[in-house]
Amino acid sequence: MNANPLSAKLTKLLASSLDDPKLRTSLTALSEFYTVNAVNSRHNLRGDIERRGTEVNYQFLRELEKVNIQFLQLEAEMNEMNSLCQEMQDRLNLANDKTVTLLEQTDALREQSNICAVRQTILEAFLDRFTLSESEITILCSTAMDVTPAFFDALEHLENIHADCNALLITEHQRAGLEIMDSMRTYRSISYDKLFRWMQSECRTMSRPDGMMEVREVTKRAIQALKQDDQFFRSILEELVHVRRNAILRAFIDALTRGGPGGTPRPIELHAHDPLRYIGDMLAWIHQTVASEREFLESVLSAERKMRDRGQAEIKLPKASPLRLVESNATDAEIVDSLLDKNLEGTARPLKSRVEQVLVSQANAITAFKISNLIKFYSSTIEKAIGADAALSKTLHEISDASMQVFFDAIGKQSADLLRRPDTPGTDLGPPPAVKETVLQLKEIMKSFDTSFVQVDEGNKDFAPILSAVIDPLFQMCDIGAAHLSAFNRAIYMMNCLHYVQTALVYPFTKHKVEDLEKQVQDYVDTVVDEQHMVLLKQSGIAPIIQAMETKDERTPLSSVPGMDAMSISAILLRLDHFLGSVNLDLTSWLSKIVSSRLAKSISTQNVKMFVDAYRRLCQAVEDPKNQYEFPATILVRTADDVEDLLVD
Template sequence: MSEKNMNSALVRRVNKLLESRVEHDKDTLEALKELSTFFTENTLNSRRNLRSKIERRSLAINEEFLASFREVKASLDDVYQNVLAMNTSVQSMTNRLQVTKAQTSQLIEQTSKLQSESQILTMQQEVANAFIRNFQLTPSELTVLHGSARESPITEEFFSVVSKVQDIHGKCRVLMQSGYQTLALDIMQRMTLLQESALERLYRWTQTQCKNIENERLAPLLIKAMSKLQDRPVLFKYILDEYCTARRTALVGSFIDALTLGESFGTPNPIEMHANDPKRYVGDMLAWLHQVIPVEKENILILVKGCDKTDVSDQVKQALSNITEGLCHPLKSRIEHVISTEAPATVLYSITTLIRFYRAITEQVIPESVLDQTLLDLLALSEKSFLSRLQRETRIALGERAEPPGSDLVPAPSVSRLLSLLNEILSVASIAEDREKDMLQIVSCIIDPLLQEVNETASRLPTVDMAVYLLNCMHQIQSTLALYEYMDQRLERLQAQSDAQIDTLTSEQASSLVAHLNLGSIYTILQGRDQGPLSSIPGMDALSVKEFTNKLEAFLVMPDVLLLPQISLLQSNNHRIITQKRSFEVIGAIYRQLFDACHDPKNLYQNPSSLFSRTPEDLLQTLISQ
């Protein structure tokens, strides 16, 4: 190779080395890193021996690898020998197992059969135990059901056992449907006997303990007992009857104690201490009933709390009626005695309202009971006695003969007495139950004979005195009745009678005014027809007309002079005003007729305006304003 070519090749290598990027060559960097571990001195001798060092190092590494591999091979050989030994052992064991399996196959078959039979027997035992648990009672449960003694107390556990007996009896129906009729019937018969025995024991215990319903400890047990006995209607009824008998006796005793001793021996005082006050006496007795009846009802409801309400509702009402029946005789005898005494009508009516009020409450709690009927009878008796007494007091107040009025024509004292009695009774009736019927009946009982007496008295008086007296009486009656409701029709009738008397009094007053003003002849002439000009008729000439208007003016100055003296005796200012107004309207009407006739040209009055100082409108306005 020429020198030029060698130089060129060397140049290319140098350029290649110069162009290479050693820092990016991973292999080169790893090689340099490994080289730095044994190339520690950068001398000329070290660089010359570098190749040999590298080769020796490579040889050492290969020798180390070979030594390590020999150890691995030795280990693998040992494993191989062990596997061969294990294989030989397994094969030997397999052979022995095959021999043993062949020898024990019959034993295994027998063992499997015995295991199956054991499982069946275990299952049958579990079924038998479950059957016993569900269809039989344990000895302890039988002891609880029958009791260690004949009158041993009933506990919560007893009701659990009774419920279990009833449950077993019900499950027997399912057992019969499953094909075990004979077994089911035997169990049902056994459970029926146990149930009857348990209910008989429960009945005796409940019959003894139901009298202590107030005992909070026994109440839950009694509630459960009555719930169980509800399935035996006869026993259930016997228990309620026994309870009612005991409570009736206790209630009557409490009532007698309240009457004679007072509650808690004198606190409060005995009811009969107030026997001289009929209203309070009757009210206290009825109030005592009002307090105890709800308590008795609550006790019965507690006793049957666990029962079916729809089945025992009628029995509860009947039981409460039986309990309260014992109170009827002592209550009725005392109230009848009070009613039969000569008590005032106001007191009898107060007693009537009390009986009516408490009877309405009793009817809601125990309807159609003996006590309710007793109160109804007492109410009818009290109403009858009240009306009889009221009629008697009315006759006494009116007296045997009608009292003549005095000269002042005010209502007789009997009128005031009766209206005072009426006001006193109506003041009580206005707040009572069913007051409309009572108030109308009371008013009729007093007002009808009163009006008859007033009319009889007035009939013996002169016309004007009669009208004034009747108006005064009507006014006093209306003033009393107007204070109360439901009196509209009665007030309308009284107003119609008052209007008739006002008309009579107006007529008398107008006639008196016509007579004093000499209007009689003028009015008669004005009513005539076809008499020719009025100015030519005697009494209707201009001088007579002027004389009349002068008298009328004098009357307007002092109108009271010509009024009837009885008018001032009217107690009602409204009656006086109406009477005067209507009578003045009569005078005004005649005056208008005369005024129009004088201003009529056909009557030939000269200067008729000079005859009259007022127009009819002015006159009427002046009269009304008096």
């Protein structure tokens, strides 16, 4: 180990790091007073440092002495303050001992004050809920004040009080509830009487006939409020019906006789000479009035708000009502329907009397039918708006039935004339003039019915009696007129008449009648085919052979039947060639009398088929060994196919 002190110091110094914070702080402090690097300074460095440390300590002691003095002053002041606080505490304790009774009284009074405040709040709430203010009483009871929205607010408050009293009756405050309810009952009676009288005068102002005047909101609320009193509400409805019914009736009479304001539109009765327009204008006016009156009544009965106890949907009215306007538990919609029925009831009588006057003077079946369709259309439309049980609906049904009866009477008269003087068939066996005229009339009737907005299903049911009334007597007349004809000509004549009528039935609601006529036509076609077949058999000469084949005994050979030997049949079949050459001319002559080319072609085809079938049976009989014909090929000059080819060509 090196004992050299200098070396040790150097080693220590060199080992020191210049980044050491303590070293750097020491050097910084040393630089403040070690300014000269001299030998004396280096020798005295330690003493200087110690001396400087001593001065710093003295300076620190002097500063601490100042702080100590200040703390002593603070302590003295704190002691003085503490003594003052103790003195004040003593005084407060003394004052507290003297005022404890006063404080107890103050607390008791404060508690009583809080109780009184709560009671005052409860009392104010009770009075507000169970009593009317002076202003509300004045509004409700004073006849000098008009009915305004404030009236209904006060009335609603009264109703709420009346309802709340029911809650008091089930508590220990029954006496208060009874007293309040009794006083409110008086106010309620006076207020509803005032409202009823005001509403009576208001109803008298609702006399405008168009029903489109604007209904004030206060009027709507008045009606809604009166629903709470059954008697008043029923009386108001009766008053409203009286006013509106008279107004509508007066307006209808004015529309008929005076026209609109300033003469526009013109009076309806100016068109009395035109039955369709006259009746149509009356029904159109009533239809328009129904719509406007319903809108007016719905506006009157609509409610801005519901009262507390009862909703507006259910109204309990007495069973006994003079006008029977509404039934018990009627809804608003039912009340509107009932009022609408009563309001329009007055128009039924003048409408019915005028329509009946038109119908009495109406002899034209087509016009009567158009009138019936027009009435039926409006009857169905108006019935949807006012119901089937309404007086106006029943009246419309009555005049609709009456107009249809006039139509049937006119058709019946025409049918009687046809049967009394039936047309006789012409030489062409075509439809007579009576059939053509009747079909023209029927086309007009069907066209009118097709444009009458009647549903197809209803049309099939409703139009069937009309078709029968027009067509059945017509065919009966044709049948009577053709009584002198032969069965063949009569069948052609009836077939032509049926087909002529059938071609006119082109509407969906005539489908069933067309099918019936088709069956009758087919029956006459079968008659014509059968008659012509017998004629063709006779003209061709093979009728005796066919008859012998059908009438002989099965065990007897055909050749053994008299006149059916091989030579006789050969002679008959030789004449068949001449017939086959002229038969087409014969068919053309009588087929030209059939109006329908389709039917003529069908009849011709059936005749050819039946004749060929008969000739084929004849050939089969000749070729059959049982009939004992020798050399059948020499007898049968033509085969059945040859005959068919000649006839078809």
